[in-house]
Amino acid sequence: MIILEDVHYSYDGVYTALRGISIQIDDGERLAVIGANGAGKTTMIKHMNGLLRPQKGRVILDGHDTKFMSVAEIAREVGLVFQNPDHQLFLDSVKKEVEFGLRNLGFTESEAEQKRQKTLTDLGLEGFAERSPFTLSGGERKRVALASVLSTEPRFLALDEPTIGQDAHQKSLLAQMLAEMNKLGRTVVVVTHDIEFVIENFPRTVAMADGQIIADGSTSMVLSNDEVIERCALALPQMTLAARAMRNVFPEVGQRLTLLSELEETIMGILGGA
Amino acid sequence: MALVEFADFSFKYLGADSLALKRITLTIDEGEYVVITGPSGCGKTTFCRAINALVPQFHRGYVAGNVYTDGKNTRENEVATFASVAGLVFQNPENQLVTLDVEKEIAFGPENLGVAPNEIRRRVEELIELLDLEELREKHPHEMSGGEQQRVAIAATLALKPKVLVADEPTSNLDPQSAETILKIIAHLNKKGMAVILVEHRLDLVAKDASRIILMNKGRIVADGNPREILAMDLCEEIGVGVPKATQVYKRLRTRGVELGTVPLTGVELAELVQEATSR
Numbered sequence: 001m002i003i004l005e006d007v008h009y010s011y012d013g014v015y016t017a018l019r020g021i022s023i024q025i026d027d028g029e030r031l032a033v034i035g036a037n038g039a040g041k042t043t044m045i046k047h048m049n050g051l052l053r054p055q056k057g058r059v060i061l062d063g064h065d066t067k068f069m070s071v072a073e074i075a076r077e078v079g080l081v082f083q084n085p086d087h088q089l090f091l092d093s094v095k096k097e098v099e100f101g102l103r104n105l106g107f108t109e110s111e112a113e114q115k116r117q118k119t120l121t122d123l124g125l126e127g128f129a130e131r132s133p134f135t136l137s138g139g140e141r142k143r144v145a146l147a148s149v150l151s152t153e154p155r156f157l158a159l160d161e162p163t164i165g166q167d168a169h170q171k172s173l174l175a176q177m178l179a180e181m182n183k184l185g186r187t188v189v190v191v192t193h194d195i196e197f198v199i200e201n202f203p204r205t206v207a208m209a210d211g212q213i214i215a216d217g218s219t220s221m222v223l224s225n226d227e228v229i230e231r232c233a234l235a236l237p238q239m240t241l242a243a244r245a246m247r248n249v250f251p252e253v254g255q256r257l258t259l260l261s262e263l264e265e266t267i268m269g270i271l272g273g274a
Numbered sequence: 275m276a277l278v279e280f281a282d283f284s285f286k287y288l289g290a291d292s293l294a295l296k297r298i299t300l301t302i303d304e305g306e307y308v309v310i311t312g313p314s315g316c317g318k319t320t321f322c323r324a325i326n327a328l329v330p331q332f333h334r335g336y337v338a339g340n341v342y343t344d345g346k347n348t349r350e351n352e353v354a355t356f357a358s359v360a361g362l363v364f365q366n367p368e369n370q371l372v373t374l375d376v377e378k379e380i381a382f383g384p385e386n387l388g389v390a391p392n393e394i395r396r397r398v399e400e401l402i403e404l405l406d407l408e409e410l411r412e413k414h415p416h417e418m419s420g421g422e423q424q425r426v427a428i429a430a431t432l433a434l435k436p437k438v439l440v441a442d443e444p445t446s447n448l449d450p451q452s453a454e455t456i457l458k459i460i461a462h463l464n465k466k467g468m469a470v471i472l473v474e475h476r477l478d479l480v481a482k483d484a485s486r487i488i489l490m491n492k493g494r495i496v497a498d499g500n501p502r503e504i505l506a507m508d509l510c511e512e513i514g515v516g517v518p519k520a521t522q523v524y525k526r527l528r529t530r531g532v533e534l535g536t537v538p539l540t541g542v543e544l545a546e547l548v549q550e551a552t553s554r
């Protein structure tokens with residue numbers, strides 16, 4: 001369990017990026033963090049693995065105040081994937097990059113190799129082991145950054161914008177992997193602007209604005225809150241726009257159509273073809 | 275004369291095993307809004323780099339064929355020649371930002387092009403306003419959030435007033451409203467004459483603005499044409515392209531024998547087509 005207790009953080013002493021963040025994340029949860037650009041999402045998630053330390057307030061990991069833990073100790077439990085893979089990748093081959101974390105955690109060479117291979121395959125990166133991360137495409141680099149953390153199967157996964165640069169197929173591979181890890185008891189926290197990814201994969205959503213949490217609860221509840229839509233700079237999904245436009249003409253169309261199949265069936269009904 | 279012409283162009287990065295671009299032949303004209311899409315690693319960024327000569331002059335490798343941007347061969351003219359013609363928004367904004375604050379960043383490009391100081395000031399103020407950068411004006415680009423960096427990178431490129439904007443996933447770090455705003459600005463500039471070549475995975479956002487969509491796969495162009503025709507093809511799903519939701523619904527209905535006539539790209543278009551179908 002991770003608890004953030006009234007966490008404050010300022011980068012320059014003037015502007016405060018986090019202004020009293022309190023949140024409890026239980027083991028085995030799947031949670032999404034949303035918010036407008038500059039809301040403080042990255043700053044918050046960096047507190048979860050000790051990369052940033054609260055200037056006021058506390059971060060408590062499994063009952064221990066992380067003030068008394070080293071980054072290495074925290075990193076054993078909490079794996080963080082950076083928003084920008086350039087800040088994370090530093091070795092000259094994909095293989096070394098992914099095996100580095102595994103070896104650090106004490107896995108033997110052959111265990112590390114086996115886990116590395118499996119993770120790279122799961123993320124559509126088979127055949128990339130010998131490549132230098134600096135010669136990869138943007139999406140490939142992000143997946144290597146993901147692989148280097150996912151391969152270690154940490155108890156807490158903290159992923160900053162994991163879908164950036166991913167095509168539809170890669171995004172579903174990633175969702176599948178996260179679901180599998182979650183089934184095995186891992187806690188998954190993502191920061192993302194991809195609302196569909198949130199709706200499809202995360203039962204709980206935390207909404208941030210101006211360094212504070214403005215809503216925290218079930219995803220459907222948080223996403224139907226007008227203040228959240230406004231302050232988190234959300235846009236209505238195309239499905240909702242379609243449903244609204246249809247409801248003007250066909251009152252039988254439901255208030256909240258979020259799934260493709262729901263809209264499909266509704267239209268079949270309207271056209272009398274169902 | 276075409277604004278951008280690829281003439282049987284192929285490219286392999288130094289040390290790579292396979293070609294990143296394979297025999298690309300196409301032209302892009304003034305006024306077009308071209309969306310490039312395709313699976314991760316298919317060559318979209320390489321394509322963008324080839325337009326402004328970064329490929330092959332900065333990123334070196336094996337080259338065959340030619341690219342002409344604004345009539346000039348990208349192999350025979352300096353990279354700087356292309357700066358005012360083809361403005362590139364990098365996929366990773368941080369790699370593009372080189373100065374100490376946002377004002378300087380926006381002024382940097384036009385200064386290098388020798389634009390008059392008055393005009394530079396005017397552009398800087400206009401873009402700060404347009405892209406909502408007032409609060410960041412004096413911030414160091416490396417001390418900003420990912421989305422803030424991306425807005426600055428877009429402003430810095432627009433400050434060049436390029437003939438063609440080449441934008442490589444320019445909204446990937448933006449919140450949904452900022453993404454919409456930026457895409458509206460780009461569409462507006464396109465209407466006023468700037469050609470646009472934009473790489474994007476999330477076609478829900480951009481298909482409606484595009485006059486043309488190019489699908490790439492494994493270094494090749496596998497489809498090129500009108501957005502509605504291209505997105506209706508099963509090839510999109512086969513290679514993993516994220517077809518707009520409204521178009522997906524259209525396709526599902528089609529397999530069940532319901533033909534809506536036109537291919538919708540947005541939710542509102544879909545709703546209109548359903549309405550038309552009932553009043554027929």
Ligand SMILES: Nc1ncnc2c1ncn2[C@@H]1O[C@H](COP(=O)(O)OP(=O)(O)OP(=O)(O)O)[C@@H](O)[C@H]1O
Nearest residue numbers: 011017037038039040041042043417418419420421
């Ligand atoms: N290294 C830094 N130095 C100074 N200020 C910073 C730094 N990093 C971020 N900030 C500021 O702190 C605030 C919060 O930034 P943060 O990166 O946490 O936002 P975010 O919610 O992750 O945004 P985005 O969606 O754009 O990634 C922003 O106003 C940003 O300008």
Ligand SMILES: Nc1ncnc2c1ncn2[C@@H]1O[C@H](COP(=O)(O)OP(=O)(O)OP(=O)(O)O)[C@@H](O)[C@H]1O
Nearest residue numbers: 135137138139140287294314315316317318319320
């Ligand atoms: N500097 C480089 N050296 C060697 N190979 C490279 C280099 N840059 C890219 N590649 C390879 O060339 C191919 C095309 O890369 P490119 O960056 O153009 O893809 P992309 O379509 O933009 O992908 P993404 O959607 O992930 O950004 C990929 O297989 C990539 O691994």
Ligand SMILES: [Mg+2]
Nearest residue numbers: 042083419420
């Ligand atoms: Mg961030």
Ligand SMILES: [Mg+2]
Nearest residue numbers: 137138319365
């Ligand atoms: Mg790319």
